[in-house]
Amino acid sequence: MNWLMNALSSSVGRKFVMALTGLFLCLFLVIHLAGNLLLYVGPETYGNYAHALHEQKAFLLLSQVLLYSAFLLHIFLAFRLTASNVTARFVSYRKKASKRDDRVVASVVAPEAWMFRSGAIVLLFLIVHLTDFKFEFGWGEVLAGQTPYGKAGVILRDFGRAIIYALGSVALGVHVSHGLASAFQSLGVSHPKYNGCVKWSSVAFGWIVAVGFASFPVIWALTAAPPSQTQPATHAQPASQVQPDAPHTHALPI
Amino acid sequence: MTNPAKKRLSLHLRIWRQSRTDEAGEFRDYQLQDISPDMSFLEMLDILNQQLIEQGEAPVAFDHDCREGICGTCGMMINGQAHGPDHETTTCQLHMRHFNDGDTIIIEPWRARAFPVLRDLIVNRSAFDRIIQAGGYVSIKTGQAPEGNANLIPQQHQEGSLDAAACIGCGACVAACKNASAMLFTAAKVSHFVQLPQGAPERTKRVLAMINQHDEEGFGACTNTSECEAACPAAVSVSHIARLNREYLKAMLTATD
Ligand code: HEM
Numbered sequence: 423m424n425w426l427m428n429a430l431s432s433s434v435g436r437k438f439v440m441a442l443t444g445l446f447l448c449l450f451l452v453i454h455l456a457g458n459l460l461l462y463v464g465p466e467t468y469g470n471y472a473h474a475l476h477e478q479k480a481f482l483l484l485s486q487v488l489l490y491s492a493f494l495l496h497i498f499l500a501f502r503l504t505a506s507n508v509t510a511r512f513v514s515y516r517k518k519a520s521k522r523d524d525r526v527v528a529s530v531v532a533p534e535a536w537m538f539r540s541g542a543i544v545l546l547f548l549i550v551h552l553t554d555f556k557f558e559f560g561w562g563e564v565l566a567g568q569t570p571y572g573k574a575g576v577i578l579r580d581f582g583r584a585i586i587y588a589l590g591s592v593a594l595g596v597h598v599s600h601g602l603a604s605a606f607q608s609l610g611v612s613h614p615k616y617n618g619c620v621k622w623s624s625v626a627f628g629w630i631v632a633v634g635f636a637s638f639p640v641i642w643a644l645t646a647a648p649p650s651q652t653q654p655a656t657h658a659q660p661a662s663q664v665q666p667d668a669p670h671t672h673a674l675p676i
Numbered sequence: 677m678t679n680p681a682k683k684r685l686s687l688h689l690r691i692w693r694q695s696r697t698d699e700a701g702e703f704r705d706y707q708l709q710d711i712s713p714d715m716s717f718l719e720m721l722d723i724l725n726q727q728l729i730e731q732g733e734a735p736v737a738f739d740h741d742c743r744e745g746i747c748g749t750c751g752m753m754i755n756g757q758a759h760g761p762d763h764e765t766t767t768c769q770l771h772m773r774h775f776n777d778g779d780t781i782i783i784e785p786w787r788a789r790a791f792p793v794l795r796d797l798i799v800n801r802s803a804f805d806r807i808i809q810a811g812g813y814v815s816i817k818t819g820q821a822p823e824g825n826a827n828l829i830p831q832q833h834q835e836g837s838l839d840a841a842a843c844i845g846c847g848a849c850v851a852a853c854k855n856a857s858a859m860l861f862t863a864a865k866v867s868h869f870v871q872l873p874q875g876a877p878e879r880t881k882r883v884l885a886m887i888n889q890h891d892e893e894g895f896g897a898c899t900n901t902s903e904c905e906a907a908c909p910a911a912v913s914v915s916h917i918a919r920l921n922r923e924y925l926k927a928m929l930t931a932t933d
């Protein structure tokens with residue numbers, strides 16, 4: 423297997439791994455977003471989905487191993503690649519300007535110039551996200567005995583968390599808006615007939631990811647009173663849940 | 677003459693001056709008057725150098741040879757753009773009509789760890805030569821000139837190969853890339869050979885050896901920003917990088933040594 427390790431540790435080989443792990447993570451994002459959108463259907467549907475998922479022990483174990491390995495590889499190589507890319511320039515320019523005239527935004531703020539920074543923001547967000555939902559770290563007794571829907575509600579209604587989750591989602595959208603199309607090119611999948619469509623889809627995917635994931639903290643924050651207020655009567659439900667003449671009750675099925 | 681001559685230009689130049697590789701450099705400011713908009717960029721620098729020589733200052737060193745846009749010797753960063761603001765144009769073919777009276781023009785050498793500055797605006801591009809030496813050749817039978825029709829090559833392969841062969845090795849791709857990657861250059865060489873039957877025997881060895889050399893020289897990896905394509909005076913497309921990636925994938929899986 424020495425040949426494989428050698429070939430994959432070159433500049434092109436590292437990008438293969440970056441692209442493959444990136445695409446796998448994009449697939450995960452699609453599934454994760456689809457699952458999360460069930461939050462809008464209601465506590466029961468979301469709860470059923472969560473329980474059904476957690477009953478698939480073998481599938482869950484396999485997908486977690488794959489997911490964590492993909493993340494670790496992607497992040498490890500992100501640091502390696504970025505470090506060698508920065509040293510390759512050596513002395514920076516006094517002035518630098520793009521020559522691409524199809525640029526929509528200036529090259530310094532373009533998603534492709536932000537891959538490491540947007541990825542790093544996603545990494546910080548991921549750490550918070552995992553400590554919240556997986557390890558329930560730092561929440562004391564608040565999350566104990568909650569349904570999956572209730573747990574999501576408590577976390578998303580925390581103002582600090584809402585901001586972190588919204589920012590993380592936007593950074594992720596920016597990251598994949600370049601990343602998806604870039605992964606195709608890195609793997610050599612390029613054809614004048616389809617390149618336009620791939621680029622366009624990548625940007626659309628970025629928007630879907632950003633708006634889709636950011637919608638949860640934004641909508642929950644807008645429709646609910648701060649969690650410190652424990653009087654149930656003042657809490658509103660998420661917009662899609664509110665029935666015109668139903669009394670406003672606590673969104674958490676406690 | 678269809679356009680009326682533009683006003684003659686007064687320019688403010690800010691140029692990188694460095695006497696040797698191992699000495700620190702600095703930007704120095706120069707004033708130029710009465711520059712014709714019909715001059716090329718290098719002719720403008722010639723005027724500056726004449727002025728500097730008369731003042732007893734060392735002239736600005738820059739690379740040039742053909743001054744026709746075909747040799748790839750010239751090249752410098754002009755206001756942050758490789759070969760200046762015009763597209764598909766080398767510095768020697770860039771005309772002063774692209775600038776306005778009173779402009780400040782910042783002129784820097786290509787910046788890359790693999791391209792050490794020799795003097796002022798001249799960088800050492802031997803790294804490109806070593807990438808070519810690593811695999812940019814074909815094995816042929818020497819002797820009599822071969823019969824022209826012995827090797828039939830489909831027209832689209834010829835065209836594809838020639839599109840890649842248009843690369844003049846100027847280094848603008850490296851200069852424009854945020855990672856100082858030479859992927860477009862290396863891809864042009866790989867793509868040039870692989871689309872011709874003569875390039876087939878070394879196909880696997882070539883791409884692995886050239887990428888290995890590329891990395892050893894200290895060039896960065898490709899983030900697919902396409903800045904190289906936009907800066908390339910020969911309009912070499914990033915689709916050649918995609919072909920390089922396919923070649924590398926195939927070579928990685930099938931190489932026997
Ligand atoms: C769910 C999370 C993530 C997804 C879906 C994702 C997806 C992708 C994709 C598809 C690419 C393009 C690969 C290519 O150009 O061939 C990419 C590149 C990149 N990712 Fe991520 N990524 C994620 C998280 C991260 C994290 C946490 C980091 C950490 C810093 C990161 C850093 C990078 C960097 C630096 C690149 C660009 C490498 C380069 O071309 O120079 N990513 N990502």
Ligand code: FES
Nearest residue numbers: 741743748750768
């Ligand atoms: S001097 Fe030959 S291309 Fe400019």
